[in-house]
Amino acid sequence: MKRLRATALGLALTGLAACGAxxxxxxxxxxxxxxxxxxxxxxxxxxxxxxxxxxxxxxxxxxxxxxxxxxxxxxxxxxxxxxxxxxxxxxxxxxxxxxxxxxxxxGWDESVDLSVSRAQISAESLLQTEPLPPFNVAVGGFSVSYAFDFFGKIxxxxxxxxxxxxxxxxxxxxxxxxxxxxxxxxxxxxxxxxxxxxxxxxxxxxxxxxxxxxxxxxxxxxxxxxxxxxxxxxxxxxxxxxxxxxxxxxxxxxxxxxxxxxxxxxxxxxxxxxxxxxxxxxxxxxxxxxxxxxxxxxxxxxxxxxxxxxxxxxxxxxxxYPDISIGASIGANGLLEDFGNDLTRSWSIGPLVSWSIPGxxxxxxxxxxxxxxxxxxxxxxxxxxxxxxxxxxxxxxxxxxxxxxxxxxxxxxxxxxxxxxxxxxxxxxxxxxxxxxxxxxxxxxxxxxxxxxxxxxxxxxxxxxxxxxxxxxxxxxxxxx
Incomplete structure (x- = not known):
């Protein structure tokens, strides 16, 4: 079933790409x-x-x-x-x-993000009565996407x-x-x-x-x-x-x-x-x-x-018409000392359809x-x-x-x-x-x-x-x- 859906999606995207601008x-x-x-x-x-x-x-x-x-x-x-x-x-x-x-x-678009910061979270936001200690946070990631010009805007x-x-x-x-x-x-x-x-x-x-x-x-x-x-x-x-x-x-x-x-x-x-x-x-x-x-x-x-x-x-x-793109990202988000291990890793892949309904x-x-x-x-x-x-x-x-x-x-x-x-x-x-x-x-x-x-x-x-x-x-x- 998954293979059938992927094939259908590919045929649909190919058909749209063949459309004139x-x-x-x-x-x-x-x-x-x-x-x-x-x-x-x-x-x-x-x-x-x-x-x-x-x-x-x-x-x-x-x-x-x-x-x-x-x-x-x-x-x-x-x-x-x-x-x-x-x-x-x-x-x-x-x-x-x-x-x-x-x-x-x-077409293709790539981006890389990397940041390191020292922060302290509000104790009351977590219903705590004692202040939480400061900690080091690291955030990094790489993403890639491809924007399809199905309707010829570009x-x-x-x-x-x-x-x-x-x-x-x-x-x-x-x-x-x-x-x-x-x-x-x-x-x-x-x-x-x-x-x-x-x-x-x-x-x-x-x-x-x-x-x-x-x-x-x-x-x-x-x-x-x-x-x-x-x-x-x-x-x-x-x-x-x-x-x-x-x-x-x-x-x-x-x-x-x-x-x-x-x-x-x-x-x-x-x-x-x-x-x-x-x-x-x-x-x-x-x-x-x-x-x-x-x-x-x-x-x-x-x-x-x-x-x-x-x-x-x-x-x-x-x-x-809608803007259609497909993208993937991989990265990590967590404490600096744990950065890169299984607990901090994240990834995603999938299509994105963005459409502001025309008025x-x-x-x-x-x-x-x-x-x-x-x-x-x-x-x-x-x-x-x-x-x-x-x-x-x-x-x-x-x-x-x-x-x-x-x-x-x-x-x-x-x-x-x-x-x-x-x-x-x-x-x-x-x-x-x-x-x-x-x-x-x-x-x-x-x-x-x-x-x-x-x-x-x-x-x-x-x-x-x-x-x-x-x-x-x-x-x-x-x-x-």
């Missing part, structure tokens, strides 16, 4: 936005326009397309010293440790923790991409600010020369005081543009130094000497939506959060976990839509900026020619100064607009690379463990 197995829902055909297809906007090409092989180290050794050096330094990256790395290591804790839950917890590790990994990737983009952005901003300062200082020299010519024409009786005043006003307007440009250049230095984990005094001297921002050596490769969504770390992170939320439904559901609170936790998964799916869908919007917006802004730059270059060439001709005619006394002043003003505006457009074009390039998710991308989210 509680809660749904994770799979990307069919209704997820990422599964829509137009999301997986070609990006909306002007893919293939000048400055872009229809390719999916966006290099992981996209800044190498600039072929700028100083930029490479600055990015390498930032990846080593940036405080934000150290924080992201610590969060990743913490998530990995929590995952190991979750994986080690359940397994689902490990799945959730594993997905959390992947979320942290995606966050680390995003932090790296962001740091690289910020370093590139501040570096090109610094170069453009220096270039615009030089352009403005050159324009100021031209305006001061025009002012001198107007003064000489007045002194020679061929000009008017109004011409001199207008020339002075134009020169001062150009001079007024210098402080904001200086502030832009200094702000770029401050930001770049912070990204590198130092101060402006720590910046390489080549940064201060940069006057020409690096230029791309090839068009920006732009692929389809599927390639984009595989690259973007925020999309990967949102998908992994959905996987973790789905696993937590199983954790909450498994909590409705409304336990069922509510399951509903809360399900709602959390629904929220994670909605957040994932929104992240996919936002990533497409960001990329299409950045792509369109970049292409339109290129077109504006081409038009501004034509305007700059024409205004330079007109200013030169009017300056010569004025010096020859063949046209009034107002004509020359208008031509100079148009030339100044064209140069300023072209320089500003070039600076914004560089920033648009960085924004597009950031939106495309270049850098450290994986080929897609790893399957849940």
């Amino acid at each position: 509680a809660g749904p197995d994770y799979r990307l829902p069919d209704e997820a936005v990422i599964n829509r055909p137009h999301v997986q297809g070609e990006l909306a906007g002007e893919v293939g326009a000048p400055g872009t090409e229809r390719r999916e092989d966006l290099p992981a180290q996209w800044w190498k397309l600039y072929d700028d050794a100083l930029l490479d050096r600055l990015i390498g330094q930032a990846l080593q010293a940036n405080a934000g990256l150290r924080e992201a790395d610590a969060n990743l290591r913490r998530a990995a440790a929590i995952y190991q804790v979750a994986r080690s839950a359940g 397994r689902r917890g490990a799945e959730a923790a594993g997905a959390d590790v992947q979320v942290s990994q995606a966050a680390m990737d995003l932090a790296r991409i962001t740091v690289v983009a910020e370093v590139t952005r501040e570096y090109v901003e610094r170069c453009h600010a220096s270039h615009e300062l030089n352009v403005t200082q050159h324009l100021l020299a031209l305006q001061e020369r025009s002012q001198e010519i107007a003064q000489r024409m007045l002194d020679a009786g061929r000009g008017t005081a109004t011409d001199v005043a207008r020339a002075r006003a134009q020169a001062e307007l150009v001079r007024a543009a210098l402080p904001p440009l200086t502030a832009r250049r200094n702000a770029a230095d401050y930001a770049l130094a912070a990204l590198l984990g130092g101060t402006p005094a720590d910046l390489p001297p080549e940064v201060a000497a940069c006057e020409d921002a690096p230029q791309l050596r090839r068009p920006i490769p732009v692929g389809d939506g599927a390639a984009l969504l595989r690259r973007r770390p925020d999309v990967r992170a949102a998908e992994r959060r959905l996987a973790a939320a789905t696993a937590r439904i199983g954790v909450a559901t498994a909590s409705l 409304n609170g336990a069922h509510a936790r399951v509903l809360a976990a399900q709602a959390g998964a629904d929220a994670a799916l909605a957040a994932f869908d929104q992240t996919v839509l936002d990533s497409l919007r960001d990329t299409q917006t950045a792509l369109d802004a970049y292409v339109q900026r290129l077109r504006r730059g081409a038009a501004l270059q034509q305007a700059l060439d024409a205004s330079a020619q007109a200013a030169q001709q009017n300056r010569l005619l004025y010096e020859a006394g063949r046209v009034p100064y107002l004509n020359s002043l208008d031509a100079e003003r148009t030339y100044v505006q064209a140069q300023t607009s072209a320089a500003e457009n070039d600076a914004q074009l560089s920033l648009d390039q960085v924004n597009l690379f950031l939106a495309l998710g270049g850098g450290w991308q994986q080929e897609g989210p790893p399957p849940p463990h």
Whole structure:
């Protein structure tokens, strides 16, 4: 009979162990936005326009397309010293440790207890009238147990923790991409600010020369005081543009130094000497939506959060069922001088079923976990839509900026020619100064607009690379463990 009961218990435990884990197995829902055909297809906007090409092989180290050794050096330094990256790395290591804790839950558990004490028992508690003498007590034991994960609570917890590790990994990737983009952005901003300062200082020299010519024409009786005043006003307007440009250049230095984990005094001297921002050596490769969504770390992170939320439904559901374990212990408890003999020995073996009968609170936790998964799916869908919007917006802004730059270059060439001709005619006394002043003003505006457009074009390039998710991308989210 005892053998029959043991066999029946073994078969029952085996059957329970074969049962699947509680809660749904994770799979990307069919209704997820990422599964829509137009999301997986070609990006909306002007893919293939000048400055872009229809390719999916966006290099992981996209800044190498600039072929700028100083930029490479600055990015390498930032990846080593940036405080934000150290924080992201610590969060990743913490998530990995929590995952190991979750994986080690359940299964075998061993413990050893040993204590020695001197005590005195109350005489009255034993109905004695004389005090009892003190005595030495020793307690020791070894126990071992095995927790069965029949309902998948431990397994689902490990799945959730594993997905959390992947979320942290995606966050680390995003932090790296962001740091690289910020370093590139501040570096090109610094170069453009220096270039615009030089352009403005050159324009100021031209305006001061025009002012001198107007003064000489007045002194020679061929000009008017109004011409001199207008020339002075134009020169001062150009001079007024210098402080904001200086502030832009200094702000770029401050930001770049912070990204590198130092101060402006720590910046390489080549940064201060940069006057020409690096230029791309090839068009920006732009692929389809599927390639984009595989690259973007925020999309990967949102998908992994959905996987973790789905696993937590199983954790909450498994909590409705009992915890089952089997254990054995052996030890001794008694007077120190008798410790270990037959009178002090003890042992036990047998199964343990622990079950808190679920009430409304336990069922509510399951509903809360399900709602959390629904929220994670909605957040994932929104992240996919936002990533497409960001990329299409950045792509369109970049292409339109290129077109504006081409038009501004034509305007700059024409205004330079007109200013030169009017300056010569004025010096020859063949046209009034107002004509020359208008031509100079148009030339100044064209140069300023072209320089500003070039600076914004560089920033648009960085924004597009950031939106495309270049850098450290994986080929897609790893399957849940």
